[in-house]
Amino acid sequence: MSTTTIDPTTRRVPPFGGMNLTVLRIELLRMLRNRRTVIFTLVFPAALFFAFGSGSDWDQTVGHGNVAAYVMTSMALYGAALTAASGGAMVAMERALGWSRQLRLTPLSPTAYILMKALLALVLGAVAISVVNLAGVVQGKPSMPLHVWVACAVLTLVCTLVFAALGVFVGYLVPGENAMQVLGPGLALFSFLGNVFIPITEGSTMWHVASLTPMFGVAEVSRAPLTGDLPWYAVLNAVVWFAIFVAGAAWRMSKDTARV
Numbered sequence: 340m341s342t343t344t345i346d347p348t349t350r351r352v353p354p355f356g357g358m359n360l361t362v363l364r365i366e367l368l369r370m371l372r373n374r375r376t377v378i379f380t381l382v383f384p385a386a387l388f389f390a391f392g393s394g395s396d397w398d399q400t401v402g403h404g405n406v407a408a409y410v411m412t413s414m415a416l417y418g419a420a421l422t423a424a425s426g427g428a429m430v431a432m433e434r435a436l437g438w439s440r441q442l443r444l445t446p447l448s449p450t451a452y453i454l455m456k457a458l459l460a461l462v463l464g465a466v467a468i469s470v471v472n473l474a475g476v477v478q479g480k481p482s483m484p485l486h487v488w489v490a491c492a493v494l495t496l497v498c499t500l501v502f503a504a505l506g507v508f509v510g511y512l513v514p515g516e517n518a519m520q521v522l523g524p525g526l527a528l529f530s531f532l533g534n535v536f537i538p539i540t541e542g543s544t545m546w547h548v549a550s551l552t553p554m555f556g557v558a559e560v561s562r563a564p565l566t567g568d569l570p571w572y573a574v575l576n577a578v579v580w581f582a583i584f585v586a587g588a589a590w591r592m593s594k595d596t597a598r599v
Contacts, residue, residue, distance in 0.1 A: 366459050370426055375519075381467055384418030385474040397480050402566040404483030409565060411475040412491045413535045416498065416561045417526070418467035420554070423460035423499040423506060424522045430456070430510035453507065453588070460503030461496060468492050483565055490564035498557035501577060502526070504584035505553070511591030529554040553580040 371377060388411060397407040472492060475481040483491075506522060513521055530536050533554025539546045549555050556576025563569035 363455060363458060363462075366429075366455065367462060370429065370459065370463060373425075381418065381422065381470050384414045384421070384467065385470050387417075388414040388471055388474050389478065398482075402568070403487050404481065404565050407475070407478075407480035408483040408488075408491075409562060411471060411481045412495065412562050412565060413558060415468045415471040415492065416495050416554075416558055417530050417535055418471050419464035419495055419499040420502040420526055420530075420557075421523070422463040422467040423503040424509070424526060425519060426456060426460045426463050426503060426506060430507055453592070456507055457500060457503050460499055460506070464496050464499035464503075468495055487564045491561060494563065495561040498561055498577065501553065501557055501581045501584065504581060504588055507588040508584050508591060511588060526554075534558055550576065553584075556580065 391410055391414075397405060397410070399406050401409045469492075472488070481488075509522055529552050532549050533552040534546075534549050535554050535558050539549050550572065553576075556573045556578075559568075559570060559573030560577055563573075
């Protein structure tokens with residue numbers, strides 16, 4: 340009886356680290372089947388926008404638009420942040436169910452896995468932003484030039500990567516379903532402190548506190564085409580928090596991989 344020795348170094352590595360459209364489609368369907376995620380990340384921000392629509396000062400001018408456009412952009416950011424963080428935090432359930440271990444038996448590389456989560460966050464973030472912007476069109480109060488409208492939506496989508504990284508970090512840090520129980524209230528608190536829900540007077544003590552939170556920088560960046568102002572410290576805030584969350588996610592992922 341003869342035996343065949345297989346050299347592991349000759350194993351064929353699939354292109355893109357094993358990531359493909361089939362895997363992305365499966366992950367997207369898994370996310371959309373979660374009713375709580377759909378309600379709280381897609382419906383809730385649009386409902387908040389309609390609830391705030393009774394304000395009598397929504398027609399006041401803000402930069403290149405009005406207050407309604409300012410609030411709509413903020414709600415779109417909040418919805419996209421929730422959605423992106425939820426997509427990233429799915430790693431907590433995957434770890435609890437053993438799905439992460441199963442994936443490690445496949446050719447899917449850790450880098451491709453993280454990239455897949457980022458792409459998933461962008462897709463879901465785009466849906467959340469579209470829903471809130473559609474709510475603004477239906478309501479009819481937001482007013483700003485079309486190119487400003489599109490620029491705000493695109494920048495908001497890019498900023499969702501910060502919260503996708505946060506979701507993955509928390510997903511590796513907190514076990515099971517507790518991830519969203521931490522992220523949900525946490526993002527709401529960051530939104531209040533980060534000048535998203537309630538405008539904070541610049542230069543005040545509260546404003547200085549807000550400028551250190553993860554929501555502050557991305558909110559300023561997302562609204563920059565509308566307000567016509569993009570402070571350097573807002574960009575720095577967004578970049579620093581993104582780096583912190585990515586580093587945290589990579590650190591926890593390496594610890595989790597070493598355990599298996």
